[in-house]
Amino acid sequence: MLSICKDILQKHSLTSIAMIHRLGVVPIGEESILITVSSPHRQAAWKAGEEALEECKAKVEVWKKEEFGGEEGGVWRANRDGAAGVRIDVNEDKENKKGDEHGEKHEMGSHGPIIRPKRPGERGHGPVVNHKFG
Template sequence: MATSHPSTSVEAREEVGRSICVLTYKSLDIGEITQSVSDDSAGATAIFIGTTRNSYQGKVVTRLEYQAYSKLAIKTMTDIIRTTHQSVTRSAHHSAPATVPSIISCALHHRLGIVPVGEPSIVIAVSSPHRKEAFVACEQILEEVKQKVQIWKREYYEGEREEEAEWKTNSG
């Protein structure tokens, strides 16, 4: 059975220097995403994995569905990565030469379509010479994605008709 997707919710991929942003209907491969930011100069890699949980506000969640205005969403994602590279500064207690960036590489992957309970819908990986910068960057990327990226989700609940599921902005 062919799956139909809204014409604006399509797979997209954009590289920003050594970093990458991806929108995909495929399952997210955490190991592959983590490996994509690997670098011998990295002393830390921070990873955030957002998964579909089985409950929300006392209701049993059966699955999530994500759609995006992909052309704009991938641009917004790359803008977030660029801003993160520029805004996350080296920890004061580290005296690395200025030629060593505080963020080496970032990967931001967001899934589209149906995401069953327990599966990742977003994976963010950040490599950095030091842990603090990696954690700060990872959290900054997540918060910016939730506030700005043109992705909507629909939660399906046990015992409710599918037509009752509402689209929500990707903020929670």
């Protein structure tokens, strides 16, 4: 996602761009991705946002598990429109939900690259990147 943001930032002469993809359970109807762009020109920002979404869908490997009411297991599906899913073995799925060696379950949070101009008085290397990934 970072390389997508860097490319689009330069291509569309943006002021800043951020792309965040949620991990973990995302209820139906809730957003799973957030893309923000800032540009002196509205049309460039609009095109950059659309391109960022399409590039993310095409290049970033995001798998989603679709669960259906009343059914055990579910289907793992690649982040591709119309891609066929892979049926999940119910026993394997239950094994994965048990947690770590201490029995604790961990949920992953949202993450993604954030690139913006250096703020006045800010020290550092220029554009700031989410420290988890930069």
